[in-house]
Amino acid sequence: MSVAIPNVPARTSRRRGILTSRKGRVGFAILLALIAIAAFAPLIAPHDPNAIDAARILAPPDLAHPFGSDALGRDVLSRVIYAYRVSLGVAVGSTLLAFLFGVPLGLYAGYHGGWVDTLIMRPIDMVLALPALLLAVALIAIIGPGSDVALLAIAVIYLPILARVVRSSTLVVASQTYVEAARARGTPSRRIITRHVLPNAIGPAIVQATILMGFALQIEAALSFLGLGAQPPTSSLGVMLADGRDFLTQAPWIEIFPGVAIAITVLAFNFFGDGLRTRLDPRGVAR
Amino acid sequence: MSPRGRFIVRRLLLAIPVIVVMSVFVFLMIHLVPGDPVQTMLGFRATPHNVATVREQLGLDRPLLAQYLTWAGGLLHGDFGQDFISHAPVSTLLAQRLPVTIELTLLSMTLAVLVGVPLGVRAAARPGAVRHLSEGLVIAGIAIADFWLGIMLVLLFAGIWQVLPPSGYVPLLKDPIQNLRYLALPVVSLAFGETAYILRTTRGAMDEVLGTPYISFLRAKGIRERRIVYRHALRNAAAPIVTVVGIQFGVLLGGAIVIESLFALPGVGRLIVTSIQQRNYVVVQGGVLVVAALFILVTLLTDVLVGWLDPRIEEGAAA
Numbered sequence: 001m002s003v004a005i006p007n008v009p010a011r012t013s014r015r016r017g018i019l020t021s022r023k024g025r026v027g028f029a030i031l032l033a034l035i036a037i038a039a040f041a042p043l044i045a046p047h048d049p050n051a052i053d054a055a056r057i058l059a060p061p062d063l064a065h066p067f068g069s070d071a072l073g074r075d076v077l078s079r080v081i082y083a084y085r086v087s088l089g090v091a092v093g094s095t096l097l098a099f100l101f102g103v104p105l106g107l108y109a110g111y112h113g114g115w116v117d118t119l120i121m122r123p124i125d126m127v128l129a130l131p132a133l134l135l136a137v138a139l140i141a142i143i144g145p146g147s148d149v150a151l152l153a154i155a156v157i158y159l160p161i162l163a164r165v166v167r168s169s170t171l172v173v174a175s176q177t178y179v180e181a182a183r184a185r186g187t188p189s190r191r192i193i194t195r196h197v198l199p200n201a202i203g204p205a206i207v208q209a210t211i212l213m214g215f216a217l218q219i220e221a222a223l224s225f226l227g228l229g230a231q232p233p234t235s236s237l238g239v240m241l242a243d244g245r246d247f248l249t250q251a252p253w254i255e256i257f258p259g260v261a262i263a264i265t266v267l268a269f270n271f272f273g274d275g276l277r278t279r280l281d282p283r284g285v286a287r
Numbered sequence: 288m289s290p291r292g293r294f295i296v297r298r299l300l301l302a303i304p305v306i307v308v309m310s311v312f313v314f315l316m317i318h319l320v321p322g323d324p325v326q327t328m329l330g331f332r333a334t335p336h337n338v339a340t341v342r343e344q345l346g347l348d349r350p351l352l353a354q355y356l357t358w359a360g361g362l363l364h365g366d367f368g369q370d371f372i373s374h375a376p377v378s379t380l381l382a383q384r385l386p387v388t389i390e391l392t393l394l395s396m397t398l399a400v401l402v403g404v405p406l407g408v409r410a411a412a413r414p415g416a417v418r419h420l421s422e423g424l425v426i427a428g429i430a431i432a433d434f435w436l437g438i439m440l441v442l443l444f445a446g447i448w449q450v451l452p453p454s455g456y457v458p459l460l461k462d463p464i465q466n467l468r469y470l471a472l473p474v475v476s477l478a479f480g481e482t483a484y485i486l487r488t489t490r491g492a493m494d495e496v497l498g499t500p501y502i503s504f505l506r507a508k509g510i511r512e513r514r515i516v517y518r519h520a521l522r523n524a525a526a527p528i529v530t531v532v533g534i535q536f537g538v539l540l541g542g543a544i545v546i547e548s549l550f551a552l553p554g555v556g557r558l559i560v561t562s563i564q565q566r567n568y569v570v571v572q573g574g575v576l577v578v579a580a581l582f583i584l585v586t587l588l589t590d591v592l593v594g595w596l597d598p599r600i601e602e603g604a605a606a
Contacts, residue, residue, distance in 0.1 A: 126308050130309065130537070130579050132541055134537075134578050141571045141575075142316050142320055222432065222434055225545065226548055228560070228563065245438065263431055267426065267430045
């Protein structure tokens, strides 16, 4: 099936902004705020996240502690902010790592086809034939738990997805006349790939990676909740959820707020990714 | 052989290399553990004598290829090795736990299909309130992590209203009613995101089919809208829905690892997690292998079913 990719006028349209939808702009704004919270955690957190206060054990939310206190009397809001920093770091890091390796692989497989394609894509399809979370858990079983291992594991399950997306958009771009023309002119294939194919084929992968970044936060939380991600004293949102479980009915605020933080982040990345689609993945808009 | 038969055989043959490669990966797990896996497994109990005994038991002192062949040969006979903590055969552990995981994932998928498909069809057929509702459900399904939903459901149903147990398990054959009471919250937690996904897929597929000329033709013929939607359109939208159900089964199997741990369900997922914590690698290997094989089997069945629903796929494969 050949679908014509509209020749996106690169410079002229950029001035009107890359986010054409309101949903996309809302997502972007929320993301900026969340990234700022993570980046400036020490300035924003109202209390020391590790300060133990015997007088405030499992204390409900009040003005000074809007998210309440945990089993050691520590301020939940401050703890969420610091844990969020770790979780977001893992989510962004893992997706970027997968992008960095997945995009070139998909690009080469799609452009060269033939045995190069087989050599690259067969192992990738093998990985896709396994349940993603099972694969992540199996990797952690080998290397041992930790937030850096969780980052790596998420990257491993994301890489095949991104490679597949890039490969299919590369197949379309590589059959375009301008690529054929470049080839006829005798342009070296490396130059064709970096100059002509990559810029036109990478859009859908950027959209996909943006959305995956949000879901990475859910995966990180799940792994940490199982005790397979971040290890004490490092706290991530999943670690908080695991720690607060025993006090669920007495102090539900310990469990509610980390989950809400995850949900907001997933949605923001989703909206932002969808917003990018209009410009970066015009064929995917209808979906 | 008919094209349909050829397609099925071809698909079966394609599954073999996947299973072989997966078994190699699972086999190598124990060898990829940094340091000495036996030392790590035994921890403080590791006297040089113990280490040597366990290493010999596991056959780790033999050449790699010979080890793999013995191990894979054992698998073919249902021998998954021995749990070095309880000394029970791993196959026995898996046989006890697999039914729980299968029941959990099957019930979740059934619930997701039973809610997601009709809502998706209605959202496509009659835009309006249902469409808005479905939009909200899809957004919630994306945003809410399954295990966090599980925690919140425990808070409400077990903590505040106290109508369902917070965790635990009773076997289905022992007491079906209690069994369902224990599974209600895990199933809903696992099914929620899936429902949203299936709803969205169904709605998309139905939107597409309902826009085609032959539907307009059926309408022009005066056939009742209900009949058009359910008899004609849904049948043609079935292939993508079935495909998604098959793929998403893997997501459920992965999610089951977390949900089983959260609700203390004695399934394979929880077995894997506790075995990782105990560095009980032989059991981890068995668990990973069984869950992966289950998923490969499901995708296989899905592909055959989709080929049956959509004959164009067979032709494409036979060409």
